[in-house]
Amino acid sequence: MTSDCLGKPGYPLGQNGLVPKPELYSGQNAIVAVNVHLEYNQEDSLVMNRASLERGMFRSEHVRSYKAEVDNREMKDKKRKLGDIVMFGKIQSKIGRVDSLDDDGFPYVGASLQSGDIVIGRCAESGPDNSKADSNGAEPRDHSIKLKHTERGVVQKVVLSSNDEGKNFAVVSLRQVRSPCLGDKFSSMHGQKGVLGFLESQENFPFTTQGIVPDIVINPHAFPSRQTPGQLLEAALGKGIACGGSLKYATPFSTVSVDAIIEQLHRAGFSRWGNERVCNGRSGEMVRSLIFMGPTFYQRLIHMAEDKVKYRNTGPVHPLTRQPVADRKRFGGIKFGGMERNCLIAHGASANLYERLVTLSDSSHMHVCKECQNAVNVIERTVAGGRKIRGPYCGYCQSVDDIVRVSVPYGAKLLCQELFSMGISLKLETQMC
Amino acid sequence: MDGVSYQRFPKVKIRELKDEFAKFELRDTDASMANALRRVMIAEVPTIAIDLVEIEVNSSVLNDEFIAHRLGLIPLTSSRAISMRFSRDCDACDGDGQCEYCSVEFHLRAKCMSDQTLDVTSKDLVSSDHTVQPVDVGGFENSDRGIIIVKLRRGQELKLRAIARKGIGKDHAKWSPAATVTFMYEPEIHINEEMMESLTLEEKQSFVDSSPTRVFDIDANTHQVVVVDREAYTYDDEVLKKAEAMGKPGLVEIYAKEDSFIFTVESTGAIKASEMVLNAIEVLKQKLDAVTLSDDTVEADDQFGELGAHMRGG
Numbered sequence: 137m138t139s140d141c142l143g144k145p146g147y148p149l150g151q152n153g154l155v156p157k158p159e160l161y162s163g164q165n166a167i168v169a170v171n172v173h174l175e176y177n178q179e180d181s182l183v184m185n186r187a188s189l190e191r192g193m194f195r196s197e198h199v200r201s202y203k204a205e206v207d208n209r210e211m212k213d214k215k216r217k218l219g220d221i222v223m224f225g226k227i228q229s230k231i232g233r234v235d236s237l238d239d240d241g242f243p244y245v246g247a248s249l250q251s252g253d254i255v256i257g258r259c260a261e262s263g264p265d266n267s268k269a270d271s272n273g274a275e276p277r278d279h280s281i282k283l284k285h286t287e288r289g290v291v292q293k294v295v296l297s298s299n300d301e302g303k304n305f306a307v308v309s310l311r312q313v314r315s316p317c318l319g320d321k322f323s324s325m326h327g328q329k330g331v332l333g334f335l336e337s338q339e340n341f342p343f344t345t346q347g348i349v350p351d352i353v354i355n356p357h358a359f360p361s362r363q364t365p366g367q368l369l370e371a372a373l374g375k376g377i378a379c380g381g382s383l384k385y386a387t388p389f390s391t392v393s394v395d396a397i398i399e400q401l402h403r404a405g406f407s408r409w410g411n412e413r414v415c416n417g418r419s420g421e422m423v424r425s426l427i428f429m430g431p432t433f434y435q436r437l438i439h440m441a442e443d444k445v446k447y448r449n450t451g452p453v454h455p456l457t458r459q460p461v462a463d464r465k466r467f468g469g470i471k472f473g474g475m476e477r478n479c480l481i482a483h484g485a486s487a488n489l490y491e492r493l494v495t496l497s498d499s500s501h502m503h504v505c506k507e508c509q510n511a512v513n514v515i516e517r518t519v520a521g522g523r524k525i526r527g528p529y530c531g532y533c534q535s536v537d538d539i540v541r542v543s544v545p546y547g548a549k550l551l552c553q554e555l556f557s558m559g560i561s562l563k564l565e566t567q568m569c
Numbered sequence: 570m571d572g573v574s575y576q577r578f579p580k581v582k583i584r585e586l587k588d589e590f591a592k593f594e595l596r597d598t599d600a601s602m603a604n605a606l607r608r609v610m611i612a613e614v615p616t617i618a619i620d621l622v623e624i625e626v627n628s629s630v631l632n633d634e635f636i637a638h639r640l641g642l643i644p645l646t647s648s649r650a651i652s653m654r655f656s657r658d659c660d661a662c663d664g665d666g667q668c669e670y671c672s673v674e675f676h677l678r679a680k681c682m683s684d685q686t687l688d689v690t691s692k693d694l695v696s697s698d699h700t701v702q703p704v705d706v707g708g709f710e711n712s713d714r715g716i717i718i719v720k721l722r723r724g725q726e727l728k729l730r731a732i733a734r735k736g737i738g739k740d741h742a743k744w745s746p747a748a749t750v751t752f753m754y755e756p757e758i759h760i761n762e763e764m765m766e767s768l769t770l771e772e773k774q775s776f777v778d779s780s781p782t783r784v785f786d787i788d789a790n791t792h793q794v795v796v797v798d799r800e801a802y803t804y805d806d807e808v809l810k811k812a813e814a815m816g817k818p819g820l821v822e823i824y825a826k827e828d829s830f831i832f833t834v835e836s837t838g839a840i841k842a843s844e845m846v847l848n849a850i851e852v853l854k855q856k857l858d859a860v861t862l863s864d865d866t867v868e869a870d871d872q873f874g875e876l877g878a879h880m881r882g883g
Contacts, residue, residue, distance in 0.1 A: 143635065187738070187742035187745065190742035191642060191742050192638060192642070195638075246627075246633065290632075290633070292632070313634040338738075339607070339608040339611045339612045343751050345753040346749075401781070403781075405781045405782050406781055407805035407807055408781070408807065411805070412803070413805055415604075417604075418604075419601070419604060420604025420605075420607070420752075422825060426805070426806065
């Protein structure tokens with residue numbers, strides 16, 4: 137179970153946050169400039185001010201909880217032996233680190249757990265009264281709950297309780313505080329969503345004569361064809377309100393006219409259309425054109441780079457196909473699909489293609505009889521003299537004379553065998569190479 | 570090339586100087602110098618801020634990370650910072666920030682015993698060094714209480730040890746002494762009097778009103794348009810557009826002087842605004858020293874060859 141919460145929710149413009157908040161907001165008002173920023177806000181990405189983030193903008197807290205049930209000693213089942221009762225407790229686990237666990241099997245509040253650590257220690261009690269009496273002594277069986285390789289966090293709370301059936305269970309909540317990082321997703325209230333493309337230092341941003349520096353820079357290409365002038369109106373209206381205007385209802389059913397907005401901006405001492413003269417933060421020169429700037433309500437979306445990063449060199453393979461698994465939770469790889477294959481073919485990069493699809497995937501061997509062109513199995517057979525030897529043997533030709541070993545992907549071999557089981561025998565022409 | 574020097578002697582004229590606010594003119598220099606000064610003030614003037622927090626007890630509603638982050642953002646009086654060591658360069662300790670040369674220790678103990686909500690503020694931080702204290706936030710409401718860190722209800726407790734270190738704004742914004750550092754080019758405004766006289770009083774008034782800031786006004790006696798405050802002009806081009814809309818392009822001409830700047834500097838309170846400017850110049854000088862090759866190094870010739878000779882003015 138997870139929950140996500142923004143660390144420091146915003147407050148209505150024009151109220152300075154000193155009055156009690158009527159509501160908690162799901163986002164914050166960021167100063168947004170509509171400008172190109174080097175090339176880091178192309179294609180709907182956005183550039184953020186690193187100083188703003190370090191001061192706490194868009195920090196969020198994520199809580200994930202882990203639950204484990206345990207058998208109740210009092211109402212034990214008849215079929216269960218005493219040694220099989222699963223209890224909470226710390227044992228030296230072979231599957232993960234137990235450094236942060238207390239003796240009761242739970243981590244202390246505030247413990248920092250990394251991926252692969254045990255969150256809840258659980259084991260089957262097996263003492264000297266264990267009837268099995270293993271030869272290497274009674275070793276308690278491990279039923280601990282382990283963090284996946286993508287999970288980590290700090291222990292927020294540990295709860296021990298029982299459910300209606302009288303089963304005891306424990307819940308451990310892990311907390312993670314995340315500051316925005318490259319690849320995290322943000323959106324305004326107008327559906328202008330984008331991912332973070334660059335974290336720029338404060339001093340490199342354009343600044344106004346008042347010393348105002350944007351928190352976010354979005355690309356002007358986000359507006360034509362999207363039909364979201366509402367965001368520009370929001371920024372222009374918000375700017376006037378932040379500079380001393382009154383709160384206004386801006387629902388589609390009430391009319392805050394453009395004239396009212398520009399008049400308010402004019403009174404606040406800004407250019408009528410919300411544009412501002414800025415100086416280049418790197419060179420200090422005045423920028424030739426005016427830049428549109430104003431406060432805009434932005435929300436942090438749950439699509440975060442940390443939850444999506446996927447990388448591997450070697451790892452688990454699928455038991456059936458022997459190809460790398462795809463799942464991120466299982467430390468899988470990134471699919472090299474048909475279109476990628478086409479691309480490499482177009483490049484003529486055949487060696488690269490072979491490496492990607494065979495060597496690094498499911499490289500395997502099979503045997504083929506050149507005589508009858510059938511795939512051949514490795515079997516154990518008796519030769520003259522009663523000796524048993526193991527090797528490829530063509531049952532069709534009853535010989536071992538003309539058998540070659542071919543290098544194929546395991547998937548191809550599997551297909552061969554599956555078709556064979558359906559009564560289709562593939563003929564394989566082989567050639568030396 | 571010989572004998573021709575492009576050296577200039579910039580002048581500074583201070584207009585207003587308060588503890589956390591300064592306004593001054595910088596003349597006879599380039600945008601590059603002015604901007605370098607601005608950038609250094611924001612990102613490279615050292616201050617002291619809490620960097621390491623060990624939380625012993627925290628039963629408040631905010632989590633440990635949140636409190637640690639809030640503590641880091643509290644400005645500390647940092648006049649000592651420029652002479653302090655970075656804990657990464659500190660020989661006395663192994664850079665673990667435990668010695669008096671590079672770190673200051675703080676303690677905080679608070680427990681709410683009454684039914685009233687207890688505000689834990691920056692005033693509750695006990696410093697091991699009397700020169701490094703949380704700043705006195707004067708001039709705001711609740712200023713007697715300091716900066717609120719967390720609020721506790723009955724029975725909740727917060728107990729922690731924090732280590733403050735020297736750092737710069739480039740590493741983390743909490744070390745930046747700057748609240749606002751900005752400059753503007755000094756504008757030069759010329760009114761074409763002849764063309765202006767061709768306007769009616771009403772037209773003049775609408776021209777004056779077209780500027781969002783009060784740059785122009787009408788002289789009550791002569792009915793002439795005069796510049797009352799040219800520095801109020803924000804280069805927003807509003808008056809130029811108005812002049813064009815009235816069919817009088819060239820009614821006013823506005824230029825930005827390329828060699829004079831008006832700086833506005835506001836500090837967080839960690840150091841005085843004046844210290845911020847002076848320290849920035851000092852940091853800038855050190856950076857220049859790092860790239861200047863000294864005259865007497867022979868190795869420089871071996872190392873840089875012709876370039877070295879060139880840089881020494883040979």
